[in-house]
Amino acid sequence: MTSKVGTLPKRHYNDACGAAHALDLVGERWALLVMRELMLGPKRFSDLRASLPGISANVLTQRLEDLERIGVLTRRKLPPPAAAQVYELTPWGYESEPIFQTLGRWAARSPMHDPTLPLSAVSLLLSFRTMFDPQRARGWKARIGLRIGDESFTVRIANGRIEAERGPLEGADVIFAGPAPAIAAAVYAAQPLDMLIDAKALDLQGDRAVADRFVTLFPLPPKVEPR
Amino acid sequence: MTSKVGTLPKRHYNDACGAAHALDLVGERWALLVMRELMLGPKRFSDLRASLPGISANVLTQRLEDLERIGVLTRRKLPPPAAAQVYELTPWGYESEPIFQTLGRWAARSPMHDPTLPLSAVSLLLSFRTMFDPQRARGWKARIGLRIGDESFTVRIANGRIEAERGPLEGADVIFAGPAPAIAAAVYAAQPLDMLIDAKALDLQGDRAVADRFVTLFPLPPKVEPR
DNA sequence: CTGTATCCGTGTTGATACTG
DNA sequence: CAGTATCAACACGGATACAG
Numbered sequence: 153m154t155s156k157v158g159t160l161p162k163r164h165y166n167d168a169c170g171a172a173h174a175l176d177l178v179g180e181r182w183a184l185l186v187m188r189e190l191m192l193g194p195k196r197f198s199d200l201r202a203s204l205p206g207i208s209a210n211v212l213t214q215r216l217e218d219l220e221r222i223g224v225l226t227r228r229k230l231p232p233p234a235a236a237q238v239y240e241l242t243p244w245g246y247e248s249e250p251i252f253q254t255l256g257r258w259a260a261r262s263p264m265h266d267p268t269l270p271l272s273a274v275s276l277l278l279s280f281r282t283m284f285d286p287q288r289a290r291g292w293k294a295r296i297g298l299r300i301g302d303e304s305f306t307v308r309i310a311n312g313r314i315e316a317e318r319g320p321l322e323g324a325d326v327i328f329a330g331p332a333p334a335i336a337a338a339v340y341a342a343q344p345l346d347m348l349i350d351a352k353a354l355d356l357q358g359d360r361a362v363a364d365r366f367v368t369l370f371p372l373p374p375k376v377e378p379r
Numbered sequence: 380m381t382s383k384v385g386t387l388p389k390r391h392y393n394d395a396c397g398a399a400h401a402l403d404l405v406g407e408r409w410a411l412l413v414m415r416e417l418m419l420g421p422k423r424f425s426d427l428r429a430s431l432p433g434i435s436a437n438v439l440t441q442r443l444e445d446l447e448r449i450g451v452l453t454r455r456k457l458p459p460p461a462a463a464q465v466y467e468l469t470p471w472g473y474e475s476e477p478i479f480q481t482l483g484r485w486a487a488r489s490p491m492h493d494p495t496l497p498l499s500a501v502s503l504l505l506s507f508r509t510m511f512d513p514q515r516a517r518g519w520k521a522r523i524g525l526r527i528g529d530e531s532f533t534v535r536i537a538n539g540r541i542e543a544e545r546g547p548l549e550g551a552d553v554i555f556a557g558p559a560p561a562i563a564a565a566v567y568a569a570q571p572l573d574m575l576i577d578a579k580a581l582d583l584q585g586d587r588a589v590a591d592r593f594v595t596l597f598p599l600p601p602k603v604e605p606r
Numbered sequence: 607c608t609g610t611a612t613c614c615g616t617g618t619t620g621a622t623a624c625t626g
Numbered sequence: 627c628a629g630t631a632t633c634a635a636c637a638c639g640g641a642t643a644c645a646g
Contacts, residue, residue, distance in 0.1 A: 159491075163619085163636085165412065166433055168563065169502035170483030170509070172412060173492050179408070181638075185392065185399060197609055206393055208639045213610060222491065223603060236608075244603045248485050254477040256397030261471060264387060264449065265400050275396035282397070336395065376450060376471045390617080390638085408619070424628055435620050440629060464628080611644075618637075625630070 159221060177222050178248075182207050186215050187245060188252055190225060192274050192305075193318050194240035203272040224248070253282040263378040267340055268333070273300040276332040277307075277316045279340075283370040286312035294362050297324030300332050309369070326358035326366070339367045386448060404449050405475075409434050413442050414472060415479055417452060419501050419532075420545050421467035430499040451475070480509040490605035494567055495560070500527040503559040504534075504543045506567075510597040513539035521589050524551030527559050536596070553585035553593070565594045 164176040178184050182204065189195060189203050201212060216239055219225045224245040230236050241248075256279065259265060277298075289309050298305040299321060306319030321327050328335050334353040337343040345363060348354040356363055391403040405411050409431065416422060416430050428439060443466055446452045451472040457463050468475075483506065486492060504525070516536050525532040526548060533546030548554050555562050561580040564570040572590060575581040583590055 166496055167412070167502070168492075168494050168496035168498040168560065169412075169415070170486045170492070170506065171415060171479040172502075173489060174482035174486035175411060177486060177489060177491070179406075181406075184402060184406075185394070185396075188396070188398060198607085201609095206639085208641090209609075210611080210640090211638065214637095222489075223605075242603075244488060247488070250481040251478075251485055252398040254481045255401035258475050258478055259397045259401035259404060261474070262400060262404060262449075264404070265395075265397070267395050269393055269395035271395040275394070275399075279397065333395065376469075378450075428628095433620090435622090436629060437631085438618095438620065441619095608646085609644105610646100611642100613642085614640090616638085616640105619635085621632105621634090623630100623632085626628085 174251075178219070178224065180215070180218070182211060182215050183219060184251070184255075186212070186219065187224060187241065187248055188278065189272060189274050190239060190241045191246070191249060191252070191278055194228070194238040196236050196238050200239070203274065205270060219245075249278070249281075252278060256282050257373065261373050261376050263375055265375075267336065271332045271336050273298075273303050273305070273332045276300070276336055277305055279336075280307060280316045280370060281314060283340075283372065284314040285369055285371050288369050288371070289314070292365065294326075294366065295324045296362065296366055297321035297327040297358075298335065299327060299329040300335070307366075309366075314369075324358060325362040326356060326360065328354065328356060328363065330354040339370050340372060342367075401478075405446070405451065407442070407445070409438055409442050410446060411478070411482075413439070413446065414451060414468065414475055415505065416499060416501050417466060417468045418473070418476060418479070418505055421455065421465040423463050423465050427466070430501065432497055446472075476505070476508075479505060483509050484600065488600050488603050490603055492602075494563065498559045498563050500525075500530050500532070500559045503527070503563055504532055506563075507534060507543045507597060508541060510567075510599065511541040512596055512598050515596045515598070516541070519592065521553075521593065522551050523589065523593055524548035524554040524585075525562065526554060526556040527562070534593075536593075541596075551585060552589040553583060553587065555581065555583060555590065557581040566597050567599060569594075 165172040178187065185204055186200060189200055201207060201209065220227060223242055225239050225241050228238050228240055230238055289312055293310040296307040298307065304321050306317060306324065308315045330353055334348055338345055338348055338354065345356065349356060387403050392399040405414065412431055413427060416427055428434060428436065447454060450469055452466050452468050455465050455467055457465055516539055520537040523534040525534065531548050533544060535542045557580055561575055565572055565575055565581065572583065576583060
């Protein structure tokens with residue numbers, strides 16, 4: 153089972169084009185989504201499985217092997233007592249983020265895009281980095297906390313820039329608590345916060361005005377007319 | 380056979396993430412490479428087949444149908460006498476170029492990338508748009524012609540910007556004639572022009588100094604250490 | 607609990623040959 | 627030139643059984 157480091161799949165495009173090579177590396181089913189889920193830090197096998205509904209254990213194993221072999225991620229043994237194995241992107245793996253951003257921005261114009269589908273916490277946070285509009289945040293400084301399931305994230309906005317990463321809720325001006333799709337509904341489907349709160353889909357703690365402005369910072373591009 | 384407009388493949392990720400939706404749309408094998416080949420203008424079925432070594436007729440048919448159905452390309456009947464059918468990207472299809480750029484830039488760092496593989500003319504021109512370094516072209520203005528097989532392209536460099544598209548050779552300061560991989564060798568593998576010319580891999584006409592500078596404008600990022 | 611290995615039904619892919 | 631038909635090989639997903 154000692155797979156050689158740096159081997160291409162048998163079935164590869166015979167093409168010197170960089171994009172074609174990228175597809176040889178990470179173009180197989182699920183590969184990019186596994187990388188996406190690791191984009192905000194290491195995860196365990198079962199975390200990955202949970203955030204990728206539909207992937208089966210053997211396919212996930214296969215993809216993790218592939219991605220390790222090509223140098224996109226590494227497996228690490230966490231020190232005891234939490235002696236679990238985690239998968240972590242290499243620096244080069246982390247550099248793939250622009251791929252998700254251009255894919256996401258392009259697909260956001262698709263008439264077939266269905267925003268009501270399930271959404272992972274990592275996807276939501278990455279979408280904030282992708283869709284953030286510096287214009288709308290001009291001169292604004294805020295710190296937003298997100299609690300999604302048992303994970304917590306910090307979003308900092310300052311100087312027309314955004315940071316979105318794993319982090320503590322402490323010190324946030326306002327905290328959103330709820331499943332990722334509910335927060336997405338507020339931000340991308342312009343669902344009024346009151347509605348979501350009344351429906352118990354979302355909970356807010358802290359400065360409501362900050363929340364109200366936050367949800368306006370991520371405009372979607374116009375959809376292509378459905379032909 | 381009347382496939383409905385705007386349907387997703389049966390096998391799709393159940394994920395509201397934009398990147399996942401993009402993969403539902405164009406993540407199937409060959410789909411993105413077909414789009415790449417159309418990026419510089421319409422092509423016919425056989426042109427596509429010729430520039431995508433390895434694709435089989437039935438798969439190309441399938442992908443063209445899929446891409447038409449989702450609104451990425453259209454089929455057009457050329458007016459007589461050249462009454463051939465051509466495939467052309469829609470405006471939204473053309474907007475996918477950043478996807479190729481981020482994929483290509485990321486994969487250019489791969490230790491497994493083999494630049495000696497076959498390369499299509501369109502790939503080469505797109506790589507110029509992707510890898511162009513404005514710094515190195517500061518204050519330079521030039522017009523380069525490329526003759527690759529029976530296709531011709533024009534590259535214009537001015538004001539730290541590059542344009543690369545189909546166009547006539549007339550008016551170029553210098554003309555490169557040869558297969559795409561030979562031109563790529565000069566630009567990306569730093570193969571001396573004299574060597575390529577002596578080996579009859581490349582032919583130059585016009586201002587040699589312009590050619591010498593042109594081949595320095597597209598620096599590759601450093602490779603990841605091969606681990 | 608955290609993965610890994612194996613089997614199996616099904617759908618996708620790709621090579622070859624063939625038709626309008 | 628522009629595809630279609632057929633068939634073999636492979637990849638995927640689900641289930642189950644197994645190992646640390």
